[in-house]
Amino acid sequence: MKKIIVIGGGYGGLRAVERLAGIDGLHITLVDRHPYHYLQTEAYGYIAGRFDLHDVAIDLKNWCFGFKNGVEFIHDEVTLVDFENRTVHLSDKKLSYDYVIMAIGAETNFFSFIKGLREYSHGVKKLQRAFDFRSSFEKLLYTKVEHPLDEAKGELNIAVGGAGLSGVEIAAEMADVIKKHTKSIGESTRDIRIHLIDAAATILPGMSDYIVTRTQERLEELGIIIRTNAFIESVDKTTIRFKDGQSLEYFFMIFTGGIKVPSFALSKEVEKNGLNQFLVDAFMRIPGETNVFAVGDCVEIRDAKGNILPPTAQTAERSAEYVANAIKEELQHRELKPFHASIDGVFVALGGEYAVGEMFNIIKVKGYSAYLLKKLITYTYYLGLKLRLNTGFKKRTKPFED
Numbered sequence: 594m595k596k597i598i599v600i601g602g603g604y605g606g607l608r609a610v611e612r613l614a615g616i617d618g619l620h621i622t623l624v625d626r627h628p629y630h631y632l633q634t635e636a637y638g639y640i641a642g643r644f645d646l647h648d649v650a651i652d653l654k655n656w657c658f659g660f661k662n663g664v665e666f667i668h669d670e671v672t673l674v675d676f677e678n679r680t681v682h683l684s685d686k687k688l689s690y691d692y693v694i695m696a697i698g699a700e701t702n703f704f705s706f707i708k709g710l711r712e713y714s715h716g717v718k719k720l721q722r723a724f725d726f727r728s729s730f731e732k733l734l735y736t737k738v739e740h741p742l743d744e745a746k747g748e749l750n751i752a753v754g755g756a757g758l759s760g761v762e763i764a765a766e767m768a769d770v771i772k773k774h775t776k777s778i779g780e781s782t783r784d785i786r787i788h789l790i791d792a793a794a795t796i797l798p799g800m801s802d803y804i805v806t807r808t809q810e811r812l813e814e815l816g817i818i819i820r821t822n823a824f825i826e827s828v829d830k831t832t833i834r835f836k837d838g839q840s841l842e843y844f845f846m847i848f849t850g851g852i853k854v855p856s857f858a859l860s861k862e863v864e865k866n867g868l869n870q871f872l873v874d875a876f877m878r879i880p881g882e883t884n885v886f887a888v889g890d891c892v893e894i895r896d897a898k899g900n901i902l903p904p905t906a907q908t909a910e911r912s913a914e915y916v917a918n919a920i921k922e923e924l925q926h927r928e929l930k931p932f933h934a935s936i937d938g939v940f941v942a943l944g945g946e947y948a949v950g951e952m953f954n955i956i957k958v959k960g961y962s963a964y965l966l967k968k969l970i971t972y973t974y975y976l977g978l979k980l981r982l983n984t985g986f987k988k989r990t991k992p993f994e995d
């Protein structure tokens with residue numbers, strides 16, 4: 594029986610487990626420091642109150658029970674991967690392995706050169722942070738509903754720092770909620786202004802002209818104030834200060850301006866880039882360690898032209914599928930083929946039933962049809978998780994019902 598340990602129950606980790614679980618002769622253990630899988634890609638809807646907690650959190654124990662041969666889940670933090678002794682260290686025990694897959698993801702990079710950023714802004718890479726932000730947004734709406742005539746408060750600014758995919762989606766969803774529900778929650782909610790801030794010259798840097806232009810149009814239609822070429826210098830409890838001397842008083846701030854991989858102890862020094870991402874060989878392995886793979890956001894992944902791909906769930910899943918297959922090939926003593934990363938398409942949710950998208954660089958869609966396509970992708974993913982969750986839950990709770 595070969596032992597495989599998957600570290601991290603995110604998009605990459607779960608996909609690796611799914612692909613490996615059907616192979617005979619494997620004992621699979623999934624370890625995560627949280628008891629749930631957090632659907633970060635749906636965070637925008639959770640924050641704006643469109644989705645609930647059960648839409649973005651999936652219990653990993655129940656999910657793991659859903660596999661026919663069973664997958665072990667351990668809720669714990671991995672403190673060290675010891676390559677020499679082939680062990681993964683948890684808080685109070687060690688697990689031995691034949692193969693390990695590191696799928697530890699990334700966290701928000703609260704740039705240390707922006708004074709006060711970490712202290713005063715929220716990230717959304719962790720469920721706890723998304724929950725805090727959702728509560729702040731709800732509180733703001735409640736204040737406006739309860740005290741509509743409180744002229745003293747006037748305009749209230751929500752600042753979203755970082756106009757990449759996550760920042761854009763969150764800003765659009767909040768603006769849509771405010772716009773759509775003005776009739777029921779009162780016109781004073783119109784005083785809430787959403788500012789989307791980025792140091793780059795454009796929103797969604799690196800994306801195609803089509804996606805950028807259509808997104809910009811939609812954000813403007815929703816009343817979002819876009820501030821590009823805006824370098825944040827410092828943040829304090831009430832005010833964001835920009836390098837050009839301007840400032841913005843804010844009610845609360847979210848920061849989605851970048852990622853970095855959390856520090857993670859390994860028994861030997863390995864090569865990493867400036868974001869702390871692992872630099873792997875052509876087979877997604879830590880160089881020199883033939884049985885240690887890394888997938889998803891924690892790895893620098895390049896396409897065939899050598900361009901670094903943005904960290905997405907899509908790439909995390911593709912890399913995990915590759916690694917699961919590579920392990921299978923190795924177990925059958927077949928030669929490995931290198932991983933070829935590419936992006937099939939991108940969809941940006943832009944509030945309510947509106948999205949823009951592009952597939953295979955040819956198909957371009959916007960509006961309701963793009964929303965339906967994006968929904969189909971996310972729903973298929975969610976449904977897969979739910980079916981396994983239901984099976985696992987039934988298996989786990991059956992003895993108690995008898």
Ligand SMILES: Cc1cc2nc3c(=O)[nH]c(=O)nc-3n(C[C@H](O)[C@H](O)[C@H](O)COP(=O)(O)OP(=O)(O)OC[C@H]3O[C@@H](n4cnc5c(N)ncnc54)[C@H](O)[C@@H]3O)c2cc1C
Pocket residue numbers: 600601602603604605606624625626627629630631633634635636637669670671672696697698699717718758759760762855857888889890891904905906907908909940
């Ligand atoms: C708001 C938002 C919107 C997004 N929208 C999209 C989108 O539309 N499309 C898209 O493709 N991507 C999107 N993304 C990006 C996508 O969510 C990430 O690229 C994806 O989550 C990466 O998957 P992963 O498996 O590498 O890491 P993660 O999903 O982050 O999972 C990492 C896991 O590792 C665990 N872990 C970390 N360290 C340890 C440790 N030491 N011990 C135990 N466990 C550990 C964590 O608890 C976590 O569960 C979005 C992200 C955000 C924040």
